[in-house]
Amino acid sequence: MDTGTGPDRTVGEVGRRHPWRWVSGLLGGLLLAGVSAVVGCRAADSDGVTPVPQALAFLPWLLVPAGAGLALTALGRWRTGMVWGVAVLAVTGWYTQPYGAETTKPKGAILAEFKVLTSNTEFGWATDDLIATVKREQPDLVFVEECSFRCSDALAAELSKADYPYRDVVREDGSSGSAVLSRFPLRATEPIPSVMAMPGAVATIGGRDVRIQLAHPSPPLPGDEGKWHQELGRVREFAKSAKGQSVILAGDFNATQDHALFRSVLDAGALHDSARLTGQSRAYSWPADRTTPLRTQIDHVLVSGDFKATSARFLKLRGTDHRALLVRLGLYG
Numbered sequence: 001m002d003t004g005t006g007p008d009r010t011v012g013e014v015g016r017r018h019p020w021r022w023v024s025g026l027l028g029g030l031l032l033a034g035v036s037a038v039v040g041c042r043a044a045d046s047d048g049v050t051p052v053p054q055a056l057a058f059l060p061w062l063l064v065p066a067g068a069g070l071a072l073t074a075l076g077r078w079r080t081g082m083v084w085g086v087a088v089l090a091v092t093g094w095y096t097q098p099y100g101a102e103t104t105k106p107k108g109a110i111l112a113e114f115k116v117l118t119s120n121t122e123f124g125w126a127t128d129d130l131i132a133t134v135k136r137e138q139p140d141l142v143f144v145e146e147c148s149f150r151c152s153d154a155l156a157a158e159l160s161k162a163d164y165p166y167r168d169v170v171r172e173d174g175s176s177g178s179a180v181l182s183r184f185p186l187r188a189t190e191p192i193p194s195v196m197a198m199p200g201a202v203a204t205i206g207g208r209d210v211r212i213q214l215a216h217p218s219p220p221l222p223g224d225e226g227k228w229h230q231e232l233g234r235v236r237e238f239a240k241s242a243k244g245q246s247v248i249l250a251g252d253f254n255a256t257q258d259h260a261l262f263r264s265v266l267d268a269g270a271l272h273d274s275a276r277l278t279g280q281s282r283a284y285s286w287p288a289d290r291t292t293p294l295r296t297q298i299d300h301v302l303v304s305g306d307f308k309a310t311s312a313r314f315l316k317l318r319g320t321d322h323r324a325l326l327v328r329l330g331l332y333g
Contacts, residue, residue: 018076018077021075021076021077021078022076023076024072024073024075024076025072025073025076025077025078025081026076027069027072028068028069028070028071028072028073028074028075028076028078028081028085029069029073029078029081029084030069031065031066031068031069031072032066032069032070032073032081032084032085032088034065035062035065035066035069035088035092036084036088037052038052038055038056038059038062039059039062039088039091039092039095041056041260042056042059042095042258042260043091043095045260045263046260047220047225047229047259047260047261049225050220050222050223050225051222053220053225053228053259054220054222056256056258056259057220057255057256057258057259057296057298058294058296059092059095059096059256059258060092060096060282061293061294062092063089063092063093063096066085066088066089066092067085067089069081069085069088070082070085070086070088070089071085073085095258096282098257098276098281098282099257099258099263099266099273099276099281100257100266100272100273100276101272101276101277102276102277103277103308104272104277104303104305104306104307104308104309105305106305106306106307106308106330106331106332106333107306107332107333108332108333109332109333110330110331110332111205111206111207111208111331111332111333112205112206112330112331113328113329113330113331114139114140114141114183114184114205114328114329114331115137115138115139115140115141115326115327115328115329116139116140116141116142116143116248116250116301116326116327116329117133117134117137117139117141117142117143117324117325117326117327118142118143118144118145118214118250118251118252118299118300118301118324118325119133119142119143119144119145119317119320119322119324119325120144120145120146120216120251120252120299120320120321120322121144121145121146121147121148121151121317121319121320122146122175122319122320122321122322123146123148123174123175124146124147124148124149124150124151124154124177125319125320126317126318126319126320127147127148127150127151127154127155127319128154128318128319129317129318129319129320130144130151130317130324131154131155131158131159133315133317133324134159134181135159137315137326139326140182140183140184141180141181141182141183141184141203141212141248141250142164142179142180142181142182143178143179143180143214143250143251144178144179144180144181145175145178145196145214145216145251145252146174146175146177146178146196146216146252147169147170147177147178147179148172148173148174148175148177149171149172149173149177151177151179152169152171152177152179155167155169155179155181156169159181163183164181164182164183165182165183166181166182166183166184166185166186166203167179167180167181167182167186168180168186168188168199168200168201170191170197170199172197175196176195176196176197177197178196178197178198178199178214178216179199180199180200180201180212180214182201182203182212184203184204184205184210185203185204186201186202186203186212187201187202187204188201189201189202189211192213192215192231192234192235192238193231193234194216194217194218194231194234195218195227195231196216196217196218197214197216198213198214198215198216198217198231198235198251199213199214200212200213200214200238203248205246205331206331206333208246208331208333209245209246210245210246210247210248210331211242211245211246211247211248212247212248212249212250213235213238213242213247213248213249213250214250214251215235215249215250215251215252215253215300216251216252216253216254217231217232217234217235217253217254217255218231218254219254220254220255228254228255228261229261232253232254232255232261232262232265233261235249235253235265236261236264236265236268236269237268238269239265239266239268239269239271239302240268240269242269243268243269243270244270245304246304246306246307246331246333247269247271247302247303247304248301248302248303248304248307248329249265249269249271249300249301249302249303250300250301250302250325251299251300252286252298252299252322253265253298253299253300254298255298256296256297256298257273257276257281257297265302266302269302269304270304270305271302271303271304272302272303272304272305272307272309273300273301273302274300274301274302274303274309274312274325274327274329275297275300275301275312275325275327277308277309277312278309278310278311278312278327280312280314281297282297283297283312283314284296284297284314284323285297285298285299285314285322285323285325286298286299286321286322286323287321287322288316288317288320288321288322288323289320289321290321298322299314299322299323299324299325300325301325301327301329303329306331306332306333307329307330307331307332308329308330308332309327309328309329310328310329310330311327311328312325312326312327312328313325313326313327314326
């Protein structure tokens with residue numbers, strides 16, 4: 001009788017005795033191969049090509065097919081596959097850890113404490129809830145992505161100039177429009193070239209110049225991720241050029257900590273993700289309008305090392321597939 005304790009056998013050898021075990025081992029191997037390809041790109045610090053960038057956005061969920069692959073290889077008594085499965089699970093689990101430092105260590109006295117809100121209103125459909133949220137939470141800086149004509153008109157009508165006297169609104173329809181609202185004085189700077197507007201400015205906060213920048217690169221659409229690479233690369237170049245300054249870079253990055261391009265933005269500018277600094281690195285921001293468990297964090301507030309993030313909350317807004325992100329910051333110097 002075969003007790004499974006003899007020498008390791010190939011899937012083919014098992015199949016000659018137990019066809020269902022051969023099928024189980026084959027299915028397990030296919031699952032492990034797919035997960036290995038994606039996790040291999042993560043380990044190689046590469047975003048690869050479709051479908052890798054899309055799969056990387058949900059990297060923690062790859063533990064599910066990896067676990068299923070391991071179970072199937074065990075059912076098929078394919079020992080090499082079982083070792084492979086354990087290795088894939090271990091590596092995937094390792095990369096689910098938060099990326100970047102746990103905390104910043106700003107020096108000097110605190111210059112200002114304030115709140116930053118970023119929200120993708122999905123073609124302006126969440127404008128009403130955004131305005132209600134701004135009135136309730138009273139953020140000092142507001143970054144709005146996909147601010148359509150209706151959105152920009154409503155912001156002008158409903159949010160008083162006395163509350164937000166300084167504004168940079170790119171009035172475009174659909175997803176192309178963007179807006180920055182501020183209680184702090186702003187000086188205009190060159191926007192980052194992109195399909196969806198990415199305006200920026202220099203804000204005077206606590207007597208210091210702070211470079212603020214809205215981020216909204218194109219998404220990595222299947223088979224058409226070239227624009228995403230190009231525009232997120234431009235965001236990285238901005239971060240690199242602003243390194244050493246006080247920086248707030250906020251918006252919908254269409255990227256997670258598991259994308260090499262996003263990590264390169266952090267590293268190029270010595271920036272820190274506020275969600276990571278407050279223990280929220282795996283909280284989801286998208287999609288927020290569906291019941292799918294497949295959710296991820298693509299909306300971020302990144303800051304330089306002279307800031308300290310003390311809280312981060314993801315807020316549900318009706319009408320959009322993104323949760324807004326509200327962060328409380330302290331600026332030191």
